[in-house]
Amino acid sequence: MHSPDCISYPPVYTDTALADFKEPAPAQSEETYGPWSPGTPSRQAYDLDFEDHVKAPGHHIAEILDDYPTILLQSDLVHPCLLEPQIIRMTGLLSEWSPDLSLQRAVYSGVAKKDGQDIEVAVKFVASIEEAKMEVANYGHLEALQGTVIPRLYGMLFGYEKNSDEEVACLVLERFGSxxxxxxxxxxxxxxxxxxxxxxxxxxxxxxxxxxxxxxxxxxxxxxxxxxxxxxxxxxxxxxxxxxxxxxxxxxxxxxxxxxxxxxxxxxxxxxxxALYWSAGRLVLGGMYGVEAAPSLPKSHEVYQVPDVVIGLDDSYHYKESEKRDIAIKIYEEFKKQLDKYPMEHVIHFKNWTSYEVHRKWHAERNISFAPRLVPDEDGQWIHVGVRGFREREAALNLQYLSLEPNFDLSPYSIIQA
Ligand SMILES: [Zn+2]
Structure with a gap:
């Protein structure tokens, strides 16, 4: 766990920008001054401006802050902020919004100025002042990795909830990618x-x-x-x-x-x-059938990108497990052939057609009747047809255009044209 040392970890910033601050911090110790306490004058004030910029679903969780939508926050004297005092324009919510998302778990995006340049920042609100300081200390421990392995930390800011003396804290970080x-x-x-x-x-x-x-x-x-x-x-x-x-x-x-x-x-x-890194040699087809990786099959990550592949389509026929496995392999072999020619989006779009056609051929080769209740429609979505409606539906879909010859090569484009 965190050692108590983390809380009093010395300022992590060695950036020369700190030297530019006009007034040096008074030589008051943390003991007499407190890490940050109400009423403590600070020469570094920052405004988070949420007005009209943040389009988030639901209400804005930052509304609980004093003076929303323009919130005054301050850095403390122990952890000075690397950004010059300014208004940080908030632009969005980076946390996934959910009804129970609290401010203390919210991360906002924003645009700040650093050395005259606009930079994108992530403003991460933290559950408590103590937790904020611990995380800041961790950024300090890993200072050499900031900007390459972890984001850069610009500072830690403090403010209040509305009509309350409840303090809130946030970390201002470099925003990197998505x-x-x-x-x-x-x-x-x-x-x-x-x-x-x-x-x-x-x-x-x-x-x-x-x-x-x-x-x-x-x-x-x-x-x-x-x-x-x-x-x-x-x-x-x-x-x-x-x-x-x-x-x-x-x-x-x-x-x-x-x-x-x-x-x-x-x-x-x-x-x-x-991250399933070790299991690359093993594929799970249709979420169920484990097989060894093979050149005739898609790679592991490709297998996982095709969702909801139906195996055992005709519920009037009782497939043995070995038969389902056999069909699964044939379906994914078709996916692999398609992937050699088309992007993954197309394979996903036509996955139900592929499943349908592989089942149909598998049944035909074994002289087993084939009358599934599910048939892909023109958009490749399954539609439910009764056994009686199937022939009609099949005719309407011009399924005769789907190749029935051996070694068929299912081309999504030929299906579209059909
Ligand atoms: Zn290790």
Missing amino acids: KLRLDFHQMDMVSRGEALNRLVDIHRAGFSHCDFARRNVVTKDGQYRIVDLADVTPHEGVCQWTFDFVENAGRVLPYSEQRALRGVCPIIFAAASE
Whole structure:
């Protein structure tokens, strides 16, 4: 856990900009002055201007702050802010909005001035003053990684809730890129490797992040940074991890090698497990059928990008598990052929057609009747037809245009034209 030292960690800023402040801080100790207390005059005042700029669903959770929509915040004298006093224009909510989102968990985006230039910032509100200081201390411990592995920290600001002496605190950080669009297991291995290597950087600096998750990774132009340092703790012993997640991204690791890596640093190993990094050699088709990776099948992350693939379409036929597995492999082999020619969006768009046609061919080859209650419509969405309606529906869909010859090559475009 956090040591008490974290709270009184000395100012982390060594930036020469601090020297520009006209009046030096009075030589009052934290004991007599307090880290920040009501009524303490501060020469560094900042306004967060929310007016008209922030379009967030629901109400603006910053409304609980005194003087909303233009909120006066102040830095304290122990943790001076690297930005000159100014109005920070707030532009949006970076946290995913939900009805129970509280201000203390909200992260806003904003535009601030630094050395005359506009910079994008993330303003992260924190549950308590103490937690804010602990996170600031963690940014201080990892100062050498700011701007490459973790965001830059510009400062910590304090204010009040409306009609209350309840203090609030926020961290003003560099805004880097955006959150991950895909889940880890849907990202290609090199991208996952880049994110995991940043975690390794933190370990090499002597700390554990302790909350490595998709929500705490941001990306821009193929680079990845790790955010939310609230749970950072000193690493137990010196981390001996040397395995490079990017260099090894193309390899299927034997189990013995995986086991050895787990022994090197169980925390990094677990994070990589969370990202399904170790299971690249194993595919789960249709969310259910585990098979070995093969050149005839899509890669692991591609398999996970195609949602809701129906296997065992005709519910009037009782498929054995081995038959479903067989059909699953055939469907994903078709996906792979399509991926060789078309982008993933097309494969996803036509996935139901592909499933339908593979089932149809599979039934035909075995002389098993085929009368599913689900048929893809012109947009590729399943529509429910009764057994009786099926023939009619099939005729209407011009399914005869779908190739029935052996080794058919399902082209989405020919289906559209059909
Ligand atoms: Zn480690």
